[in-house]
Amino acid sequence: MHPLLAETADLAADFEHVDVWIFDLDNTLYPQELNLMIQMRHRTYDYICDLLDTDHTGAAVLYERFEAVHGTALNGLMIEHGIDPNHFLTYVHDIDHAMLVPDIQLAEAIRSLPGKRVIYTNGTVSHAENVLARLGITDLFHNIFDIVWADLDPKPHRAPYERLFAHMGADPKKAAMFEDVPRNLEIPFTLGAKTVLVKSATVGEAKRGRPSSDVNPGYINHVTHDLARFLSDVVRAHRNKR
Known part of the structure; x- marks a missing residue:
C-alpha cells in the first residue's frame, strides 16, 4: 500500500469512533514560537x-x-x-495576546470534527477566551474546562481527567486528546482515549502518523507539528472511508 494511503487508513481507523475532541490551549492551538x-x-x-x-x-x-x-x-x-x-x-495570565491572528484552516478543520469539542487547560477561562477570540474559533467549542473548574488540581493528575469525562458523560474510549506536553497524555491514554502530541515545528520536524522513538511511544498515538493539517487529514480520512 502507498505510504500516504496507509497513513490515511491509520487515521480513519484511529479516529472513526471519536465523538469527543479535547484540546489543550497553550502551545497546542497556536504555535509555541509565539512565546x-x-x-x-x-x-x-x-x-x-x-x-x-x-x-x-x-x-x-x-x-x-x-x-x-x-x-x-x-x-x-x-x-x-x-x-x-x-x-x-x-x-x-495578564499578557499580550496581540501576536495571535485568525487561523482559517484551523477553524475549518475544527468545525468539521463530528461530536463535542472542548478546551481543557491548566490556564483560566478568561485567558482561553482571549486566545480563542484572537484565533477566530470561539464559537467552535462546546465548553472550556480550566484550572478553577478542576479545583486547582492540574494536569497531569488523574482525578481532573476522570472528572472531565464524568462531567461530559463521555466514554474516554470515544475521545481524542491533543496536547503539547507529553506527560499530560498518559492518563487519557490509560483511560482509553486516542492521544496526539502537538510538537513545535522548530524543535525538529515531527512526522504526521505514528510517534518516533524519541517521543514516549507508550502513550502517544500520533505526533504532529501542524495541528490544522493533521485535523484536516483526519476529516479527509473520514470522508474517504464513507
Whole structure:
C-alpha cells in the first residue's frame, strides 16, 4: 500500500469512533514560537520575586522546584506560601495576546470534527477566551474546562481527567486528546482515549502518523507539528472511508 494511503487508513481507523475532541490551549492551538507561555513564565517569576524578595534567577530556581515537587508553580506557592490562587492566576495570565491572528484552516478543520469539542487547560477561562477570540474559533467549542473548574488540581493528575469525562458523560474510549506536553497524555491514554502530541515545528520536524522513538511511544498515538493539517487529514480520512 502507498505510504500516504496507509497513513490515511491509520487515521480513519484511529479516529472513526471519536465523538469527543479535547484540546489543550497553550502551545497546542497556536504555535509555541509565539512565546505566550514565556510571557506567563516571566509573569510567574515576577510574582515570586515580589512575594519572596528574590531576583529572576532565584525565582527561576524556585519555579523549577515547585514544578518538580508539586506539579505546578501555583501548587507550590499555595502549599508552601499560602497564596491566593485567584490573585496569582489573574496576574500571570495578564499578557499580550496581540501576536495571535485568525487561523482559517484551523477553524475549518475544527468545525468539521463530528461530536463535542472542548478546551481543557491548566490556564483560566478568561485567558482561553482571549486566545480563542484572537484565533477566530470561539464559537467552535462546546465548553472550556480550566484550572478553577478542576479545583486547582492540574494536569497531569488523574482525578481532573476522570472528572472531565464524568462531567461530559463521555466514554474516554470515544475521545481524542491533543496536547503539547507529553506527560499530560498518559492518563487519557490509560483511560482509553486516542492521544496526539502537538510538537513545535522548530524543535525538529515531527512526522504526521505514528510517534518516533524519541517521543514516549507508550502513550502517544500520533505526533504532529501542524495541528490544522493533521485535523484536516483526519476529516479527509473520514470522508474517504464513507
